[in-house]
Structure formats: structure tokens, C-alpha cells
Amino acid sequence: MRQWMVGVALAAMASAASAGDKVAPPPGGLYLGADLSYVNEMEDCGAVYRSGGKPVDPFALLARKGGNIVRVRIWNDAKWTKYSDLADVTKTIRRARAAGMQVLLDFHYSDDWADGDKQIAPEAWAKLDTAAQAKALYDYTRDVLGKLDAEGLMPEMVQVGNETNPELMGGVKKPKIDWARNAVLFNAGIKAVRDAGRASKIAPRVMLHIAQPENVEPWFDDATAAGVLDYDVIGISYYKKWSTRSMPQLGETIARVKARYKADVIVVETAYPFTNDNADTSPNLLGPDTLVQGYPATPKGQRDYLIDLTQTTVDAGGVGVVYWEPNWVSTRCGTRWGKGSNWENAAWFDYKRHEALPAFEFLSRRYVPRPARQPAGGQ
Structure with missing residues (x-):
């Protein structure tokens, strides 16, 4: 096992050494934006x-309000919906680029939602052994990025999962991750992104x-x-409803993570209700149990939460905040969970006419790191 670990680590370091220059962060160095997959x-x-x-184009509105990055998810073969496949993702990226924003492509490596409780393998890969799954994951990632690049739409950043x-493509969350398997899969995905970047004018982070x-x-x-070393950015989801940590504690985590792993840190998912x-x-999904003292479920409370969260992130050395999903409003359509949206009270548009709310204002603020607070009795 030790020899295997060393081999994986050396392969990852070799990939890092040979990769081209990464895409520069947006002007000002701070990624501010939203997941517009819906x-x-x-x-x-x-x-x-x-x-x-x-009426406004939501991509143009996000950019006009100060957004500089759009996140978009992709599923392998989601037969239950016609969205979040390569064709839909291509349309989203094209719209983001037309508005002048960078793109973060989020591979779920599943035919359905992959999240902190489950990582269900795509049906086509489910019965493969680890080596075959790693090859399928590499080929799929490389193919998607190659097709996007051929359209002039290579994303500036890519999430490998x-x-x-839980364990990548490992099913429902298990007590323990098999890191021998997990590292092979992650390094296959990372290598696919690096290889795609070497063949393109854009080398995604x-x-x-x-x-x-x-x-x-x-x-x-x-x-x-386990030898998973070749990454540039650590993304963190922060929803107080599902976290044991306060906003200040999130900041402390970001500071430690940045120093410990020598990577940029982005709060890549967060949300807050305006009602x-x-x-x-x-x-x-976000009811009264998600509220934080000092931030009521009002349009102003939602805006203030985002401003303070972003300032906390910047103070800790983080480089961005990306909201999930401000455009998932209530419509005549429905989901498997009911008619309308499960997120309309956390969107950035009101219920009457889908009018933009003050939450957009957090995108245009100037965030300057504040001096660290001295402990009581300090100099």
C-alpha cells in the first residue's frame, strides 16, 4: 500500500509540474458570482x-451588478431531465461568456445529484472495477472539455466532483472512505483537466x-x-442549516486551510432566505431553521448576510463567494418534490414579478481585508 501511495503522489506531482499556466483570477483577484444552472x-x-x-437577461444582469463568474453543473446521463447535459451546459457557458464572465464547470460524475450525503456512480459505470471507472472518468472529462474547447468555451475553472x-461514485455515504480507490478516481479526473488544458489556450484551474x-x-x-495533490482551489459549501460552525468559525477554517494546503479557498456554495x-x-429547503441571529429573513437580511460572509471570507484570505442558485424561482413547472421551486425564498428575485432584490448589491462592494483582531490584553 505504501508503494502505491508513493506512486500516486509522484504521478500527481509530475502532472502539476508539466501543466501550463493557469487562468488568472478576475480583475481584483476576487471571484464573485452564482450558480446559474437552472x-x-x-x-x-x-x-x-x-x-x-x-425584463433582463439574467447573465447580463449578474455581470452588470458586479458578478464575474458563473458556475454550472453537468450530469453524465440524466434521463429524468433534459437539462444539465452537455448541450444545456454549452448554452449556459455561451451565455456567461457573452456577458463577459468566467466559468466554473462542476462535474457531478453522476446521472443525478451528487452531494455530501451521496455519490451515486453513473449507471453506465456502476459495475466497472476501479481501474475501468478511472478510465471512464478520465475519458468523459477529457471529452467534455475537448468539445467545449472546440466551441471556444473552455471553462476557466473545473470541479472534479x-x-x-463521501467516496467518489461510492454510493450512499459510508463510515469510511476507501482512499486507495478514491485517490485513483480523483487523480484520473484531475489529469483529464490538466491534459485538456495543455491542448487548449485555456488551462483551467x-x-x-x-x-x-x-x-x-x-x-x-x-x-x-493518499496522494491527491494536484489541485489549485478548495471549494467549501457553507449553509448554516447543515453546519456546526458559525460565520466567524468559517473564517478561521478558511485561514487554516489556505495556510495548510497552499491552495486558494472559495465559498463555492451558500444561500440565505429573503422570506x-x-x-x-x-x-x-431553507426555512426558519437556517436563520442566523442578526440576519432576518428579509431582502435586507439576505443582502447583509452575503456582504458579511464575503467580508469574512476575504479577511481570512479566501478569494471568492459563489451563490447557489439565485434564479431558481417559482414557475408553472415542478420537480420531483412538488410544483414550483424548493428555493424560491432564497432566490434573488421577489415573488410578484421576479424583480431583482438587494442581494445583488454584495457583488459590487469593495472588500478590503480588515486587520486581524488582537486578543484581549494583546499589543
Whole structure:
């Protein structure tokens, strides 16, 4: 096992050494944006987004308000929906680029949602052994990026997995990760991104993504020991409803993680409700149990939460905040969980006419790191 670990680590370091220059961060060095994976579907369902009473393109609005990055998910073969496949993702990236923003492509490596509780392998790969799964993962990642590059749409950043707290493609969360297998799969995905970058004018930065700050350090310690080394960015999901850590504690985690693993850190998922009311019969995922003292479920409370979260991230040395998913409003369409949206109370648009809310204001703020607070009695 030790020889295997060393071999994986050397392969990862060789990949890092031979990779080309990574894409530069946006002007100012701070990634601020949102996951807009639902926009195409919402518009097909009749949603019309407005600002100042006038219909707007949501991508152009995000950019105009100060956003500089769009995140978009991709599923392997989601037969239950016609969205979040390569065609839909291509459309989203093209719209983001037309608005002048960078793109973060989020590979779920699943036919359905992959998250901190489950990582279900694509049906086509489920019965393969580890070596065959690694090859399939590499080929798929390389193929998607190659097709995007051929369209002039290579993303500037790529997630190798989404909220990969459990074992990648390992099913429902297990008590223990098989890191011998997990490292092979992660390094295959990372290598695919690096190889695609070497063949393109754009060499995407690689992000690995863990849900909730309390899980980040244990996971990356294990990943490091297993030889998963060649990444540029650590993405953290932070939803207070599902986290044991406060906003200040999130900042402390970001500072430690940045120093410990020598990687940039982005809060790549977060959200906050502007109301506890419902616009439809689909239950809100973020209810009163997600609220933080000092930030009521109001449009101003939502905005203030985002401003303070971003300032906390910047103070800790983090390089960005990406919101999930501000355009998932209530429409005539539905999901497997009910008619409408499970997220409309955490969107950035009101219930009446989908008018833009003050939450957008966090994108245009100037965030300057504040001096660290001295402990009581300090100099």
C-alpha cells in the first residue's frame, strides 16, 4: 500500500509540474458570482427576470451588478431531465461568456445529484472495477472539455466532483472512505483537466469541493496522505442549516486551510432566505431553521448576510463567494418534490414579478481585508 501511495503522489506531482499556466483570477483577484444552472430551464418554464421593472437577461444582469463568474453543473446521463447535459451546459457557458464572465464547470460524475450525503456512480459505470471507472472518468472529462474547447468555451475553472465528502461514485455515504480507490478516481479526473488544458489556450484551474467547513480539514488531510495533490482551489459549501460552525468559525477554517494546503479557498456554495413565506406548494429547503441571529429573513437580511460572509471570507484570505442558485424561482413547472421551486425564498428575485432584490448589491462592494483582531490584553 505504501508503494502505491508513493506512486500516486509522484504521478500527481509530475502532472502539476508539466501543466501550463493557469487562468488568472478576475480583475481584483476576487471571484464573485452564482450558480446559474437552472436559468435555461426556468426561462423555458416561463420565468421572466426583471430589474427596475424591465425584463433582463439574467447573465447580463449578474455581470452588470458586479458578478464575474458563473458556475454550472453537468450530469453524465440524466434521463429524468433534459437539462444539465452537455448541450444545456454549452448554452449556459455561451451565455456567461457573452456577458463577459468566467466559468466554473462542476462535474457531478453522476446521472443525478451528487452531494455530501451521496455519490451515486453513473449507471453506465456502476459495475466497472476501479481501474475501468478511472478510465471512464478520465475519458468523459477529457471529452467534455475537448468539445467545449472546440466551441471556444473552455471553462476557466473545473470541479472534479461536487461535495465529495463521501467516496467518489461510492454510493450512499459510508463510515469510511476507501482512499486507495478514491485517490485513483480523483487523480484520473484531475489529469483529464490538466491534459485538456495543455491542448487548449485555456488551462483551467482545478477545484476540489467539500460540503461544510467542519469536514474540510479531515478530508484534505486524508486526500494528501493518499496522494491527491494536484489541485489549485478548495471549494467549501457553507449553509448554516447543515453546519456546526458559525460565520466567524468559517473564517478561521478558511485561514487554516489556505495556510495548510497552499491552495486558494472559495465559498463555492451558500444561500440565505429573503422570506419564510412560500410562493408555491413545493416546500422550502431553507426555512426558519437556517436563520442566523442578526440576519432576518428579509431582502435586507439576505443582502447583509452575503456582504458579511464575503467580508469574512476575504479577511481570512479566501478569494471568492459563489451563490447557489439565485434564479431558481417559482414557475408553472415542478420537480420531483412538488410544483414550483424548493428555493424560491432564497432566490434573488421577489415573488410578484421576479424583480431583482438587494442581494445583488454584495457583488459590487469593495472588500478590503480588515486587520486581524488582537486578543484581549494583546499589543
